[in-house]
Amino acid sequence: MINRLPPHVSMSALTLSVSLVLSGCSGQSFPGSQLLGGQQNAYVAPTLKPLKTIATNNNAQTLWQVDTGAANSGVKVHPFTNDFAVFSAVGGTVAAWDKQTGKSLWKKSVGDTVTGGVNGGNGMVYAGTRSGNAIALDAKSGDIRWIAPVGTEVLAISESSQGFVVFRTIDGKLHGVKSSDGEVVWQRQQRTPQLSVYGAGTPIIVSKGVIAGFDNGKVAAYYLATGKPIWEITLSTPKSNSDSDSIVDVDGRLTPLGNALFASNANGRVIGANMTTGKVGWAKAFASSTGTEANEKGLYSTDERGHIWKLAPLSGDNIWSQDSLENRQPTAPTLTSSGSHIIVGDRQGNLHWIDTNNGQITSRIKADPAGYAVAPVVNGDMMFALGRSGILTAVRTR
Numbered sequence: 001m002i003n004r005l006p007p008h009v010s011m012s013a014l015t016l017s018v019s020l021v022l023s024g025c026s027g028q029s030f031p032g033s034q035l036l037g038g039q040q041n042a043y044v045a046p047t048l049k050p051l052k053t054i055a056t057n058n059n060a061q062t063l064w065q066v067d068t069g070a071a072n073s074g075v076k077v078h079p080f081t082n083d084f085a086v087f088s089a090v091g092g093t094v095a096a097w098d099k100q101t102g103k104s105l106w107k108k109s110v111g112d113t114v115t116g117g118v119n120g121g122n123g124m125v126y127a128g129t130r131s132g133n134a135i136a137l138d139a140k141s142g143d144i145r146w147i148a149p150v151g152t153e154v155l156a157i158s159e160s161s162q163g164f165v166v167f168r169t170i171d172g173k174l175h176g177v178k179s180s181d182g183e184v185v186w187q188r189q190q191r192t193p194q195l196s197v198y199g200a201g202t203p204i205i206v207s208k209g210v211i212a213g214f215d216n217g218k219v220a221a222y223y224l225a226t227g228k229p230i231w232e233i234t235l236s237t238p239k240s241n242s243d244s245d246s247i248v249d250v251d252g253r254l255t256p257l258g259n260a261l262f263a264s265n266a267n268g269r270v271i272g273a274n275m276t277t278g279k280v281g282w283a284k285a286f287a288s289s290t291g292t293e294a295n296e297k298g299l300y301s302t303d304e305r306g307h308i309w310k311l312a313p314l315s316g317d318n319i320w321s322q323d324s325l326e327n328r329q330p331t332a333p334t335l336t337s338s339g340s341h342i343i344v345g346d347r348q349g350n351l352h353w354i355d356t357n358n359g360q361i362t363s364r365i366k367a368d369p370a371g372y373a374v375a376p377v378v379n380g381d382m383m384f385a386l387g388r389s390g391i392l393t394a395v396r397t398r
Contacts, residue, residue, distance in 0.1 A: 048326075048327055048348075051324065051350070051364070054364050057363040058362070059336075059341055059363040060353055060365055060395050060397050062367075062393065062395050063102075063395060064102035064394050065367070065391055066104075066391070067391055067392075068095060068386070069091060069093065069095075069390045070090060070091070070390055076199055076374050077114055077118060077127075077374070077386070078375075078377070079118065079374075079385075080120045080125065081099060081384055082139060085105055086379075086392065086394070087125050088118060089114040091114070092112055092113055092129075093108065094110060094118065094125065094127050096142060099382065102392075108137060108142040112131045113130040115129060115130045115155060116129075116155050116156050116168070119159050120160065121165070122161075123138065123139050124136045125139050128150070128153075128155070128156075129154060131153070132149055132150050132169065133147050133149055134149075134150050134157075134175065135147050136165075136179065136182060148177055151169065151173070152170050152171045154167050156199075156203065157202065158202060158205050159205060160205075161224070164178060164205070166203045166210045166212070171189065172190045172191060174210070175187050176224065185225075185227070190214035190215075192214075192215045193248075195246045197215075197247055199249075199251050200213070201213045201254060201291060208223060209223055209275075210223075211254055213254060213265070214250055215249045215250075217235050217236045217265055217268060218232050218233065218234050218235070219232065219263050221275070233263075233271065235250060235265040235271060238267075239267060248265055248268055249289065250263060251291075252264055252291020252301075253290070253291030253332045255292040255299075257294045257313065259274060260275065260281070260313065262292040262299055262313070264286055264287075264289075264301055265288070266288070266289045267287055270283070270288060270292065282316040284316045287303055288303050290302045290330075293332060293335055293342060296313065297313075297339065298311065299311040302332060305323075305326055306328050306329055306346075307325070308325065308333065309321050310356065310359065322360075325352065329346060331345045331346070331372050331373070331374060331376070334375050334376045335356070336353075336378055339356060340356060340357075341354060341363075341398075345367075345387070346372060347371040348369075349368050349369040349372070349387065351365045352364050353397070367393040368385070368387020368388060368389055368390075368393065369387075372387050373388055374386060382396060
């Protein structure tokens with residue numbers, strides 16, 4: 001069902017400009033503790049609404065599927081794509097697949113369970129392991145270029161840019177690493193609460209800074225070359241002593257747009273902030289662990305109930321909501337290259353195309369029956385989705 005909602009009270013406008021210059025220095029890094037909590041409760045299947053039949057899939061054409069291997073339970077490893085390949089990792093193996101055909105290009109054992117990535121840039125592919133190794137592989141050959149010990153389990157990795165790649169580890173640390181040789185240049189840490197959901201969002205590099213979310217409900221920006229703090233924002237703090245209300249992780253996708261940053265967290269808020277200053281332009285109560293997606297026409301997110309939302313980027317006002325996927329645990333939305341649709345995967349193995357103008361589901365593909373824990377990746381007119389059982393699906397989309 002599509003719910004068109006009256007706008008909330010307008011908050012202060014958020015300026016969207018084309019350029020971003022991270023300047024000034026405020027905020028503080030914190031000494032942290034090891035992750036002590038964070039085990040998720042056993043999953044109990046809820047009652048689901050029947051999905052409406054879709055007569056034709058005009059916006060989606062499946063091109064190929066490959067079985068990349070049995071995925072590790074609970075580990076969220078994302079696919080990464082460049083001009084010629086899509087990269088995945090399961091167990092202790094990183095692999096490359098031809099983007100057009102799905103043909104295997106190479107597979108490389110890294111000697112330990114991959115728990116972070118996959119990401120890339122500048123001809124490299126990056127992965128992180130459970131034992132705390134940051135690894136760079138040659139994107140064309142799969143040869144290991146360097147291995148850098150970062151101390152504890154790697155959960156997420158930025159793309160590389162300006163000679164750096166940033167690794168996020170389970171102890172709340174960011175590690176600024178030279179992409180050429182693996183030298184760890186700087187480390188910054190945010191204190192990790194004792195109770196936290198396993199996982200971390202991908203740090204994003206924008207201009208001369210890197211921005212990341214943390215388990216204490218904060219989003220923080222640091223200079224990419226030095227790790228020097230720029231600003232930090234608190235999305236929320238624990239509401240009570242109960243386990244569920246104590247979790248405030250910022251584990252979802254952070255979305256830059258012009259000079260704006262959009263972020264959300266569990267038991268907290270969705271915000272629009274200025275990336276130069278860290279000043280919050282607007283905020284509203286919104287519980288989402290999947291994060292955000294945005295273009296100039298809309299801000300999109302999935303909440304903890306499985307509802308899909310479109311908000312106004314300048315104010316956070318509601319535009320539409322879609323509740324057909326309630327309790328199906330949809331992933332974060334991913335915009336198609338045209339911006340006409342967002343794509344979400346769900347726990348039941350469906351990939352849904354949702355019209356960004358009106359919130360209607362227009363296409364659906366049943367792909368990995370084990371379902372989806374990570375958002376699809378779009379590259380041009382192609383979309384790649386990696387499911388829980390390791391099935392990688394390529395779809396031509398518009």
